[in-house]
Amino acid sequence: MSAIFTRKEVNMHCSDDDCWIIYGDYVYDITDFLYTHPGGAEILLEYAGGDATDAFESVGHSIDARVMLAKYEIGILHDDDRSTFIIPQFISQAKKFLFSS
Numbered sequence: 001m002s003a004i005f006t007r008k009e010v011n012m013h014c015s016d017d018d019c020w021i022i023y024g025d026y027v028y029d030i031t032d033f034l035y036t037h038p039g040g041a042e043i044l045l046e047y048a049g050g051d052a053t054d055a056f057e058s059v060g061h062s063i064d065a066r067v068m069l070a071k072y073e074i075g076i077l078h079d080d081d082r083s084t085f086i087i088p089q090f091i092s093q094a095k096k097f098l099f100s101s
């Protein structure tokens with residue numbers, strides 16, 4: 001059972017030592033990933049506490065990047081705050097497939 005967060009809650013995690021982002025309907029804590037991101041920390045920090053869905057897609061990230069993203073998932077958006085986006089569902093499935101033992 002995933003933790004449920006509102007966009008407002010996510011907005012509070014907006015610094016380089018506490019950095020959450022939204023991608024689709026899911027919430028990610030990417031604090032530990034900031035300084036290893038191949039595209040740099042700075043660009044991620046522009047979306048800290050916010051919604052990085054369009055930015056992530058506009059760069060044309062690889063499947064590797066999508067699988068990587070799944071590792072940082074900490075929960076899902078509250079029903080009222082969802083954007084019903086399809087790709088994160090794929091990620092969630094991939095995560096179950098790759099990381100279940």
Ligand code: HEM
Nearest residue numbers: 030038039043047052055056059060061062064065068069
């Ligand atoms: C937090 C989730 C993210 C993950 C896991 C991630 C992962 C990656 C990975 C693995 C690459 C290497 C190329 C590839 O495999 O596609 C990459 C490149 C890149 N990412 Fe991200 N990324 C994330 C978010 C973002 C966001 C929100 C942006 C904002 C636009 C962004 C911008 C870029 C750029 C510009 C590059 C190209 C760097 C270059 O080739 O010089 N990324 N990212």
